[in-house]
Amino acid sequence: MASLSSLQKSIILVLTILVAGANAADIFLTWNVSLDTTLNPITVQQPVITINGRFPGPTINATTNDFVHVNVFNDLDESLLFTWNGIQQRLNSWQDGVSGTNCPIQPGQNWRYKFQTKDQIGSFFYFPSINFQKAGGGFGAIRVNNREVIAVPFPKPEDEFDLLIGDWYYDSYQMIRSVMDTEVVAYQTIPDIMLMNGKVPFGHELTKNHESFTVTSGKTYRFRISNVGTVLSFNFRIQNHKLVLVETEGSYTNQITLDSLDVHVGQSYSVLVTMNQVESDYYIVASPKLINASANSSSLVGVGVLHYSNSMTKLSGPLPSGPDPFDLDFSIDQAKSIRWNLTTGAARPNPQGTFNVNNVTISQTFILESSTSQIRGDPRYSINNVSYRVPDTPLKLADHFDNGSGVYQLDWFPTNSANDEAAYGVSVVTGEHKGWIELVFDNTLGGFMDTWHLDGFGFHVVGIGKGKWGAEARSSYNLIDPVVRSTVQVYPGGWTAVYAFLDNPGMWNLRSQNLKNWYLGQEMYIRVHNDDPNPAKERPPPPNLLLCGKYGNGGDGSQDPVGAPARAPSPWWT
Template sequence: MTRGAIFALVLCLMGAAVMGEDPYLYFTWNVTYGTISPLGIDQQGILINGQFPGPEINSTSNNNVVVNVFNNLDEPLLFTWHGVQQRKNSWQDGTLGTQCPIAPGTNYTYKFQVKDQIGSFFYYPTVGMQRAAGGFGGLRINSRLLIPVPYADPEDEYWVLIGDWYGKSHKTLQSTLDSGRNIGRPDGVHINGKNDVVGSGKAIYTMKPGKTYKYRICNVGLKDSLNFRIQGHPMKLVESEGSHTVQNIYDSLDVHVGQCFSVLVTADKEPKSYYMVASTRFTKKALTGKAIISYTNGVGPASPLIPLAPVGWAWSLNQFRSFRWNLTASAARPNPQGSYHYGQINITRTIKFVNSVSNVNGKLRYAINGVSHVDTETPLKLAEYYGLSDKVFKYNIIGDVPPASLDNIKLATNVLNTTFRTFIEIIFENPTKTIQSYNLAGYSFFAVAVEPGTWSPEKRKNYNLLDAISRHTIQVFPKSWAAIMLTFDNAGMWNLRSENAENRYLGQQLYISVLSPERSLRDEYNLPERQLVCGIVKDLPRPTPSYS
């Protein structure tokens, strides 16, 4: 290397050191209504830049993501970044407990960092039942070039956003829930916003013979678990919700609401077209969505013989048990995933959440530990930051153990207080006949067990304390329980919610407040300068920054 080249390299390194920050990605979103037809019939949907599903956010670990959202709907709007941990920054989480909604005809700029994460995630609107109208899209976080990935680079990567769908508008669905009734069964299933029920022969993706492709599969639906499969093509699981997995082969995958998987598929079959299939699970009548993939040199149509989905939730439970963390793979940081020995950390607190459903004043409501959450006009995070939480909500109206009887549901704002950096065990128990799916914003947790029956302390002997996947969404089968473990090390106000849109809207959610006692910027950001304010703090002077 010449002296001049060395000097230039030194200048580049000095410049990088001065700049300090990781790269920025900028997006401008124009959110409007438009005509969509997920089930072959035109209806009103939510578009982003004229697209349904919305545009992909293609990022790399540690990137700073800036999304300027222009709300051209006739109603308030928020987006959440499902599975993105947003370290120290619940201000950008996009739920009514953390942010004021974006009013019609205005804009708001989200800014967050995909810090030390990799994998397949998605975004969606959180106000009311807007998710039932679209507004969702894929969010990819690639591994940094210096961090090895435990498989060869695929020829290409494809999104497969699957979900159940209603033919009624989101406003009609919301009105039905407001009237006290349930919204019933969905009308169909889509794959990337379409369902090729007529066998059009039009492929949404193509594959070159002999090449391997990555499919990023997410259930962005409202209610139903879905089984996903590809005609004649086994799938090698390589990642789930931010964790590299042991690379088992599956003919089909049960994808519960809110969950994502990345699989590798090799084009080594007869060169023609094939169906991708997504069908509902645990329902009396299965609904099916189809889409076509084709070989670039394909000469034949897809076979009309669709592979059948498995039967029963015991099969799904066994599949869950087969998922394992890849302990030899690097994480998003330059260290092995398995270097975090979660099974050797002492549990400081056990919290048990039990879901229930009942009528309150003649209207349907869902609850956690007997409390059905009610959103407040003032976001909980703002009230807490301004020191006015006592005027908006009360902490800990539920305990760590549910009441003996869950027959009576109380309507209230449900906020649980936790101690910063403590290692917690959470038990989800589902006494109902329908499957549940929970997401915890701001965190990944270790899903150590899912079993039938009711939980008791002796069940801990069945926990996977070695290589459970670190993830952010967990299913709880009917008459069953699930156990997760995590460290509450991400300060902020974080939403724990049912991924079933009807349940969440009618109260099956709560917020977890994680406060840093040191009040340090190392632990949490101050109120962003351009953060929207509303409710009782709207006209108040901004407080002195709480963190330094």
């Protein structure tokens, strides 16, 4: 055999390194999900959803392409699902964990999720997706780290901190859920307090259990910040310290230095903070947007502590001021300043800029208007005047066995205008496989912020504006370096436009991330399908597939063989 040349040896060495770096690990987790009535984060007795006794739940710490196995034991007294907010579930919407794709895990039962962090990096979080349970806890952080062969566009920080911040109710989530189901005041229900990693604000009268981070002078730390709340956006800041924005939901951004950062419901960011101040203690603040909250007294201002390791000085004095919470121009300008870093790789070695949108052909446009309505006396949220009604049988199950027959009808939903009258419906539309879709979100919810999320895909955020969107707005789109993220905000009385490349076959949930909006009907599904039976197009059902509704034994979630319907399917339109 002829000897290899030095060039061939070099190529083999490089390929060996790349293959070794691409090897995926299997991460096995066992979760026991239960209600804890003794945890009491605000000292008032209330049930909190814990995972393995923890609130928030354990961090999922993975690397690009890892397989994550989560065996969930449901010790609640009601059904349960988990969704992995921002993890794209490549070719595998069976693991998405929302009502349209999975049968729920029944009380006393367990089910094992298996998903891959395929071609992803970044900061995300998980949470329970049904029964308004997110308002009772059950959420936790997800980190997806770079493979060693992919350079990170900033020096390795001294440490990383997960910071899950969100609004919280004093009443139990079951109580709030009952209000949502029956009373018009559901529209105006505002949470009572802001928690940081499940802990109340520093100095709050209900407890002394606040969040604190110990740091070393001169070092730089990465804070992974997620808004895990139900309705309120917040402005995040650290007293006397600058924030260097580096990543949002799986995309590296152009690094910009900020005094404060707006974070909307469902969003995640990474910021770098250098400890370059006098060794002391400093306030960490998350103050709500569009709420008249006093900076020094309101429970809705989340407060934590940044503690320098050699500090002997305790916190005192007023909280650092932030932008006017009603100043939408500030927030919009900041949002537009967040751009994609085109020169760096992320999950793959090629730069993010190789996936630009400046010359794509749009094959579909959906114009989606969020609004409130009353249907048969019930308070509801809707998209184009259609409020989603969850059928007994998951859409994905019906799609697999019967092409959706009896559960939903495809493409009746109005994708470019609102119906004249509000009504219930099972809204499922076709997304053109490997086509580019333009999604335009109009917010007509009065003075409330809205946020939108599409499972399975990233949004290229091409435009944000005031007033109602019109075709002329396309001339203002940023098609050079729009940031790619999984959740995008829509300002009151304004619009947001995104592009998405529908290269991921499956049944994908498009929803408001504001929990009450979602719970009361502001969601729909995009069916991205390819008739090619090649398994590379979409994975088959998992071997542990749960059956329910039309295909189960009375809809109890058991794994019965497919047979005659156990009960009548829900209508697709009522």
